[in-house]
Amino acid sequence: MSQTAESTGPRRAPTMADVAKLAGVSHQTVSRVLSDHPNVRDSTRAEVQRAIEQLGYRRNSSARALVTRRTLTLGVVACNPTLFGPASMLFGLEEAARDEGYMVSAVTLRRYTAKALEEAIDHLSDWGVEGIVVMVPHRAAVAALAELRLPFPVVTVEGGHNLPIAGVSVDQDLGARLVTGHLLAGGHRTVWHVAGPSDWLEAEARVQGWRAALEEAGAEVPPPLVGDWTPLSGYRAGQELAGRVAASSARRGAPEVSAVFVANDQMALGVMRAFREAGLSVPGQVAIAGFDDIPEAEFFAPPLTTVRQDFTAVGQASIRMLVSRLESGTTDGDERVVIEPRLIVRSSTTQI
Amino acid sequence: MSQTAESTGPRRAPTMADVAKLAGVSHQTVSRVLSDHPNVRDSTRAEVQRAIEQLGYRRNSSARALVTRRTLTLGVVACNPTLFGPASMLFGLEEAARDEGYMVSAVTLRRYTAKALEEAIDHLSDWGVEGIVVMVPHRAAVAALAELRLPFPVVTVEGGHNLPIAGVSVDQDLGARLVTGHLLAGGHRTVWHVAGPSDWLEAEARVQGWRAALEEAGAEVPPPLVGDWTPLSGYRAGQELAGRVAASSARRGAPEVSAVFVANDQMALGVMRAFREAGLSVPGQVAIAGFDDIPEAEFFAPPLTTVRQDFTAVGQASIRMLVSRLESGTTDGDERVVIEPRLIVRSSTTQI
DNA sequence: AGCGACATTGTTAGCGTTCACAGACATCTA
DNA sequence: TAGATGTCTGTGAACGCTAACAATGTCGCT
Numbered sequence: 064m065s066q067t068a069e070s071t072g073p074r075r076a077p078t079m080a081d082v083a084k085l086a087g088v089s090h091q092t093v094s095r096v097l098s099d100h101p102n103v104r105d106s107t108r109a110e111v112q113r114a115i116e117q118l119g120y121r122r123n124s125s126a127r128a129l130v131t132r133r134t135l136t137l138g139v140v141a142c143n144p145t146l147f148g149p150a151s152m153l154f155g156l157e158e159a160a161r162d163e164g165y166m167v168s169a170v171t172l173r174r175y176t177a178k179a180l181e182e183a184i185d186h187l188s189d190w191g192v193e194g195i196v197v198m199v200p201h202r203a204a205v206a207a208l209a210e211l212r213l214p215f216p217v218v219t220v221e222g223g224h225n226l227p228i229a230g231v232s233v234d235q236d237l238g239a240r241l242v243t244g245h246l247l248a249g250g251h252r253t254v255w256h257v258a259g260p261s262d263w264l265e266a267e268a269r270v271q272g273w274r275a276a277l278e279e280a281g282a283e284v285p286p287p288l289v290g291d292w293t294p295l296s297g298y299r300a301g302q303e304l305a306g307r308v309a310a311s312s313a314r315r316g317a318p319e320v321s322a323v324f325v326a327n328d329q330m331a332l333g334v335m336r337a338f339r340e341a342g343l344s345v346p347g348q349v350a351i352a353g354f355d356d357i358p359e360a361e362f363f364a365p366p367l368t369t370v371r372q373d374f375t376a377v378g379q380a381s382i383r384m385l386v387s388r389l390e391s392g393t394t395d396g397d398e399r400v401v402i403e404p405r406l407i408v409r410s411s412t413t414q415i
Numbered sequence: 416m417s418q419t420a421e422s423t424g425p426r427r428a429p430t431m432a433d434v435a436k437l438a439g440v441s442h443q444t445v446s447r448v449l450s451d452h453p454n455v456r457d458s459t460r461a462e463v464q465r466a467i468e469q470l471g472y473r474r475n476s477s478a479r480a481l482v483t484r485r486t487l488t489l490g491v492v493a494c495n496p497t498l499f500g501p502a503s504m505l506f507g508l509e510e511a512a513r514d515e516g517y518m519v520s521a522v523t524l525r526r527y528t529a530k531a532l533e534e535a536i537d538h539l540s541d542w543g544v545e546g547i548v549v550m551v552p553h554r555a556a557v558a559a560l561a562e563l564r565l566p567f568p569v570v571t572v573e574g575g576h577n578l579p580i581a582g583v584s585v586d587q588d589l590g591a592r593l594v595t596g597h598l599l600a601g602g603h604r605t606v607w608h609v610a611g612p613s614d615w616l617e618a619e620a621r622v623q624g625w626r627a628a629l630e631e632a633g634a635e636v637p638p639p640l641v642g643d644w645t646p647l648s649g650y651r652a653g654q655e656l657a658g659r660v661a662a663s664s665a666r667r668g669a670p671e672v673s674a675v676f677v678a679n680d681q682m683a684l685g686v687m688r689a690f691r692e693a694g695l696s697v698p699g700q701v702a703i704a705g706f707d708d709i710p711e712a713e714f715f716a717p718p719l720t721t722v723r724q725d726f727t728a729v730g731q732a733s734i735r736m737l738v739s740r741l742e743s744g745t746t747d748g749d750e751r752v753v754i755e756p757r758l759i760v761r762s763s764t765t766q767i
Numbered sequence: 768a769g770c771g772a773c774a775t776t777g778t779t780a781g782c783g784t785t786c787a788c789a790g791a792c793a794t795c796t797a
Numbered sequence: 798t799a800g801a802t803g804t805c806t807g808t809g810a811a812c813g814c815t816a817a818c819a820a821t822g823t824c825g826c827t
Contacts, residue, residue, distance in 0.1 A: 076566065078813055089777050094815065102775055119566075124543040125480035126813035130782050134477060136520075136542070143506075145710075150502040154495075157523050166542045168488075168520045171509050190488070190518045191476040214428070214471075294714040329711060336714045358497075362646040362684045364691055364716035430783055441807045446785065454805055478783035482812050 077118040086114035097122060128191070137385060138187030138195035139169040140180065146292070146329075147357040148374050152198060152220060155378030163386050168192060172199060175262075177207030184213065194385045196220060200264045216388035218381050223264045224399060229388065231380045231400045235265050238370040238404035239272025242324050242352045245368070245406055247280050249350060249413070251322035256287040257300040257334060259326040263292075269326050269354060283318045290330045297330025301337025308343060321349055322412070328353035328360045328369055335363065335411070350412040366409035376402055429470040438466035449474060480543070489737060490539030490547035491521040492532065498644070498681075499709040500726050504550060504572060507730030515738050520544060524551060527614075529559030536565065546737045548572060552616040568740035570733050575616045576751060581740065583732045583752045587617050590722040590756035591624025594676050594704045597720070597758055599632050601702060601765070603674035608639040609652040609686060611678040615644075621678050621706065635670045642682045649682025653689025660695060673701055674764070680705035680712045680721055687715065687763070702764040718761035728754055 083090040088107060095103050096111040103111075114120075128134045137160050144150050153169065160167045168190060170183040180199065187195055193215055197208055200221035208217065209226045219230035246254045256273045259266030270287055277284045288303060290296030308320045325331035331353035338345055345351050345365055353360060356371035380400045388394070435442040440459060447455050448463040455463075466472070480486045489512050496502050505521065512519045520542060522535040532551060539547055545567055549560055552573035560569065561578040571582035598606045608625045611618030622639055629636045640655060642648030660672045677683035683705030690697055697703050697717055705712060708723035732752045740746070 080813080090814085091778080091816095092776060095776090098815085102773095104775065107775080121540060123481070123813050124541060125477045125486060126782090127815075128477035128782095129475070129481055129784085129813080130815045132782080144496075145499065145502050145506055147497065150497050154497055154523055157521060158525070161522065161538065166520050166538070168518050169509060170513065171506055173510070186513065186518070188473060189476060294711055298714060332711055332714045336716065336718075339716055359646055359681060359684055359711055362650060362688045364688065366688075432783080442783085443785085443808080444806060447806090450785090454803095456805065459805080475783050478812090479785075480812095481783080481814085482785045484812080 076123070077120045078123070079120075081118055082111065082114045082120050085118065086111045134191040134193055135164060136166045136168055136190065136192050137382070138184075138190075138192035139167055140183045140187070140195060140197045140199055141169055141171050142175065142199045142201070144169075144171055148355055148372065149198060151374035152378040152381075155375030156196060156382050157378075159379040159382035160386075163382065165193075165382075165386070172204075175199065175201040175204055177203055180204045180207055181211070184211070188213075188215075194218070194389050196381045196385055197222065198381075202262045202264055202267075205264065214394070216385060216394050218385045218388070220377060220381050221265055223268075227395065227397045229384060229396060229398045231377050231384060231402070233372045233377060233402045233404050235268035235404075236272035236275070238354060238372070238406075239269040239324070240276040241404070241406040242354070242368070242370055243273045243276035244280075245408065246322040246324060246350055246352060246412060247276070247282060249322070251350065253277060253282040253285060253318045254322045254324050255285050255304060255320055257297060257304075257323060257325040257330055258287045258289050259330075260291050261289060266326055273324055285318055285320075290326070290333075292327055292329060294329045294333040294336075297325060297333025298337050299333070300325075300330065301334035302341070304334065304349075305337050305341035305343055308341070308349060323349060323351050325351060325353050328355045328357045328363075328367060331367055331369070331411075332359075332363060335367075339364075346410065346412050352412050356407055360407075361409065363411070365411045368409045368412040369407050371405045371407050373402055373404075428475070429472045430475070431472075434463065434466045434470060434472050437470065438463045486543040486545055487516060488518045488520055488542065488544050489734070490536075490542075490544035491519055492535045492539070492547060492549045492551055493521055493523050494527065494551045494553065496521075496523055500707055500724065501550060503726035504730040504733075507727030508548060508734050509730075511731040511734035512738075515734065517545075517734075517738070524556075527551065527553040527556055529555055532556045532559055533563070536563070540565075540567075546570070546741050548733045548737055549574065550733075554614045554616055554619075557616065566746070568737060568746050570737045570740070572729060572733050573617050575620075579747065579749045581736060581748060581750045583729050583736060583754070585724045585729060585754045585756050587620035587756075588624035588627070590706060590724070590758075591621040591676070592628040593756070593758040594706070594720070594722055595625045595628035596632075597760065598674040598676060598702055598704060598764060599628070599634060601674065603702065605629060605634040605637060605670045605674070607637050607656060607672055607675045609649060609656075609675060609677040609682055610639045610641050611682075612643050613641060618678055625676055637670055637672075642678070642685075644679055644681060646681045646685040646688075649677060649685025650689050651685070652677075652682065653686035654693070656686065656701075657689050657693035657695055660693070660701060675701060675703050677703060677705050680707045680709045680715075680719060683719055683721070683763075684711075684715060687719075691716075698762065698764050704764050708759055712759075713761065715763070717763045720761045720764040721759050723757045723759050725754060725756075 079090040079093045082093045096108050157167045172179050196218050198220040205222045219228050221232045222230040243254050258270050288300040290300050353367050353369040356369045360367040360369050431442045431445045434445045448460050509519045548570050550572040557574045571580050573584045574582040595606050610622050640652040642652050705719050705721040708721045712719040712721050
């Protein structure tokens, strides 16, 4: 009259032993079936498979990780994933990781301090990640990272090239040279620049490329304005620049504003609004170029000349690098992969 | 002459036993220190802490998960996280999860089929997530989800209200009514609509809200155009609409195009470009409104009237719901949290 | 028949934690 | 001083899996 064991309770997930008993084999045989070991008789394999299906069995990942010493999990520290760039990287990165058989756990940073970064990494370590990708192109953060000497491989994205950390990056300098060169070739005497926050490595590299391009062309280097990547900050910078356009004939000491390279597309949008409101035509009176090629850029008024970064490729490359380090057991070394950006010319810089 | 055990090899991470030996206590005491158990003498605690520091010890999460049966990991299935909406939700969600002591693992969907969703969930299950948030507002996907009967709690985001699944959503219907009402109040005889893909629940709800608002106002309901959320598709729809504006006096059967409600901001951008190219002024000849309030919307030419969704709040609410279900052990029930959207009026709909 | 090689299966011992329980010792009460 | 209560600490057994090895059966060959 006894039922099949307990009938109530939040019955626990079936274990390998349960499957084994049902299939009439040992738990080890079940393990062999699950890991596709060749030496299992076909009939046995079928029997085990049936038992697995019937019980809805799934391997317990914790037990497995405990004995194999592999969590198959990678960590990512991301900055503001609301922006198109970081989001795309995360997308490509996750896909690549999954293809390699890893799971990705991401932590987003609220503040860009060394402490916040350490906390984020701590959090990931607590969960046993095997390696991490740090997507925080922020000077202080990367410097802190270099100090850290973590017990697992670390790969940075846009982490700069001065530090002994492996990483993937887009050639920001080249990108900036491309746009600046393009504007100069359009006949402008010089090119103004609205930069990103000075503690962002990407912003710095773009400033450098811009400056170098101007200097090489023998053009005057106007003082760069600084924004914070948001359209609003671009708008403010745009107002400032618009004032200079109006006053340019009267003003001494700064060259005429006829071309502006803005460090990202969002700020460029803000700049264009400011110009529009000031009655300046783009590209008629002022040419504008951005950076990133967000999906909206092609539809701005006017469509924006910009530099396309293949974010997805960056994400994928970072995973490939991380996985290869994982497999080879390398924790340090400063291997670098650089991805070339591409100039996309649209009507914000070209008179029709 | 014997050294302190082996000196070479990739020495394994220290374990609790190592700490215990160094501190001269049992492993259990170490465990107690780590979990802040009160009954540990202060001097012992200090000793253990020192040993932990010295060895750089970290608790092994797999072993811990194995015995406690808690992985403290939540899964997320996201659709295209490159878009502002999904990305923001992911952001808010991760932050909320971290505050609750959970780790988040995200999987992004490449295709929106039932099979792809099942694979994604399988992937997450393999890693032992305790519950998942499904952010795929796609009809087929959500329907498949309802069939699945998973052994852990599931919360949907924008999952529609016809199915017996718990979830969080923004009141899309209300949002659409707000914009449509706003446009009608602006004196337009009717409002055209550029919808999202028909198999997206959000798109459908917006169509419904728009239609209802028109019908309640006794306005004619023009046939909705359909896009795929991208600026390009909006551009195409815009060209179509621009054609109608030009031909409107001559054409029979469809009302005049003087106001358009576009189902998201990106498409609205495309529509505006098409209108600009057709020489139509916005809002002079045609008023346009979008949906989402992406950060760029305020800086479009002209700034776009739209509906703001608090994506971050949605992400947070979904985690709260998931965690509460986790704690109460609920797997089913169709609890719903609805978040109200807000109309943001800008100059794309208001004559100055 | 006897032996080796191979295929197939089972047995045992961890992996590094936490939990339940059992000691040891100190302190308080009668 | 005996007993009862606490406080602190240690011991042993899980948790569910894989790895190493041992045990069986099967086949072919001499």
